[in-house]
Amino acid sequence: MLAGRLNVATGAFEIEELPVPDPRAGQVRIAVKAAGVCLSDVHLIEGMLNPAHLAGDSVTLGHEVSGVIDELGPGVTRWQPGQRVLLLAGELDAAGRVLTRGVDYDGGWAEYTLASQSTLVAIPDDLPFEQAAIIPDxxxxxxxxxxxxxxxxxxxxxxxxxxxxxxxxxxxxxxxxxxxxxxxxxxxxxxxxxxxxxxxxxxxxxxxxxxxxxxxxxxxxxxxxxxxxxxxxxxxxxxxxxxxxxxxxxxxxxxxxxxxxxxxxxxxxxxxxxxHYGSLAVHIEELVALIRRRRLDFSRSVSGVLPLASAADAVDRLAHKKGNPIRLILRP
The missing domain is CATH 3.40.50.720 (NAD(P)-binding Rossmann-like Domain)
Structure with missing residues (x-):
C-alpha cells in the first residue's frame, strides 16, 4: 500500500510503499477513504512540532481520518466489516499518556491504517467521508x-x-x-x-x-x-x-x-x-449527533480533494495558504 511517511530525524517526507498492516487484538483495519491535511502536519514536517512518544524515527502522518472497517482483529466484537467510521485523533496508552494519531503512531495518510476499537465513531450513511474526516481536530x-x-x-x-x-x-x-x-x-x-x-x-x-x-x-x-x-x-x-x-x-x-x-x-x-489542546471522544460524539439532527453542515469546509500521491503538494498549499484553504483532503 501507499503511505505518506515522515522521518522526524531528517525531516524527509515521502510517499512510500509498505505492507498492508494486520490488526492485532482489539484493533481493526480501516480502508481509508479520506484524510485531512492540518497545519499540525505542516508543523511536524517543518520540525516545529516533535513527537513525544514515537517509537523510532518514522511515522505515517494523518490524524483526521475516515473510512470503512476492512478487517477485525482478535477479540473485536463491537464492530463489523463494512461499517462507515471516523477515527479519534488519539488515545491513551497503558501508562495514561496521550498519544496522537499520525504523530506518536501511524496515522491515516495511507490506503489502510489500524485503529483500536475504542477509537472509532460510527458516522451516518449520508455524511461524506471528506466531511467526516475533518471532524476530529x-x-x-x-x-x-x-x-x-x-x-x-x-x-x-x-x-x-x-x-x-x-x-x-x-x-x-x-x-x-x-x-x-x-x-x-x-x-x-x-x-x-x-x-x-x-x-x-x-x-x-x-x-x-x-x-x-x-x-x-x-x-x-x-x-x-x-x-x-x-x-x-x-x-x-x-x-x-x-x-x-x-x-x-x-x-x-x-x-x-x-x-x-x-x-x-x-x-x-x-x-x-x-x-487548550485537542478534544475527547465525547466531543466527537456530540458533533456527530448534531450532524445527524441536521444542526451542522461542513460542506463548505472541504477546500479541495487530492490523491494521496499528491500529499506534498497539499502540504505546500496549506503552508503557503494557496487558495486560502479551510481543509484539504487526501483520498487514497
Whole structure:
C-alpha cells in the first residue's frame, strides 16, 4: 500500500510503499477513504512540532481520518466489516499518556491504517467521508475549546483570532450556540470574508490601529478571546480586548513564550489565560449527533480533494495558504 511517511530525524517526507498492516487484538483495519491535511502536519514536517512518544524515527502522518472497517482483529466484537467510521485523533496508552494519531503512531495518510476499537465513531450513511474526516481536530478541537475549556454561554461576546481551518469552524460553532457578538480577526481579506459567511458579526484586520476601540464599541469587551493563530502578537492584542473576568483561550500552537503586558491590570480585572489542546471522544460524539439532527453542515469546509500521491503538494498549499484553504483532503 501507499503511505505518506515522515522521518522526524531528517525531516524527509515521502510517499512510500509498505505492507498492508494486520490488526492485532482489539484493533481493526480501516480502508481509508479520506484524510485531512492540518497545519499540525505542516508543523511536524517543518520540525516545529516533535513527537513525544514515537517509537523510532518514522511515522505515517494523518490524524483526521475516515473510512470503512476492512478487517477485525482478535477479540473485536463491537464492530463489523463494512461499517462507515471516523477515527479519534488519539488515545491513551497503558501508562495514561496521550498519544496522537499520525504523530506518536501511524496515522491515516495511507490506503489502510489500524485503529483500536475504542477509537472509532460510527458516522451516518449520508455524511461524506471528506466531511467526516475533518471532524476530529478541525471541528472537535474548536468545539471542545468553545464548550469545555471556555464554557462559552449564549449572548457572550467572543473574539476569534485566526479564521483558518480551526478558527472558521469556531465561528460556525459559536454562532450555533448563540454567542454574540462574534468578532473575527485575521490579516487576510479572504479569511475575514469567510468568517462573515460562517457567522461572524464583525471581521477586523489585526493591523487596524483602532481594533481595540472597535471591539469595545461593538461588545463592551470580550468575555472570551480565542487564539487560533498561535502568534505572540495575537495573544497580546487579544488580552487587550478582554472584559473584566474575560478569558484568553490558547488553541493555536507555538513554541514562543507567552507575555502579558500590564500584569497588575490583568490581575486586577481577574482575567484568565487557559491552554487548550485537542478534544475527547465525547466531543466527537456530540458533533456527530448534531450532524445527524441536521444542526451542522461542513460542506463548505472541504477546500479541495487530492490523491494521496499528491500529499506534498497539499502540504505546500496549506503552508503557503494557496487558495486560502479551510481543509484539504487526501483520498487514497
Amino acid at each position: 478541525a471541528v472537535s478541537t474548536p468545539w471542545a475549546a468553545v464548550t469545555a475549556t471556555a464554557g462559552t454561554r449564549p449572548a457572550q461576546a467572543v473574539g476569534v483570532w485566526g479564521s483558518g481551518g480551526l478558527g472558521a469552524h469556531a465561528v460556525q460553532l459559536l454562532r450555533m450556540i448563540g454567542a454574540a457578538p462574534i468578532i473575527a480577526v485575521d490579516p487576510l481579506p479572504a479569511a475575514r470574508d469567510r468568517a462573515l459567511e460562517f457567522g461572524a458579526d464583525l471581521a477586523l484586520d489585526p493591523d487596524d490601529p483602532d481594533l481595540a476601540e472597535r471591539v469595545f464599541a461593538e461588545s463592551g469587551g470580550l468575555a472570551v478571546a480565542f487564539d487560533f493563530a498561535g502568534v505572540p502578537a495575537v495573544r497580546e492584542q487579544a488580552v487587550g480586548c478582554l472584559a473584566p473576568q474575560g478569558k484568553l483561550v490558547l488553541v493555536g500552537l507555538t513554541d514562543q513564550p507567552l507575555t502579558i503586558t500590564g500584569g497588575t491590570r490583568f490581575s486586577y480585572l481577574q482575567q484568565q489565560v487557559l491552554g
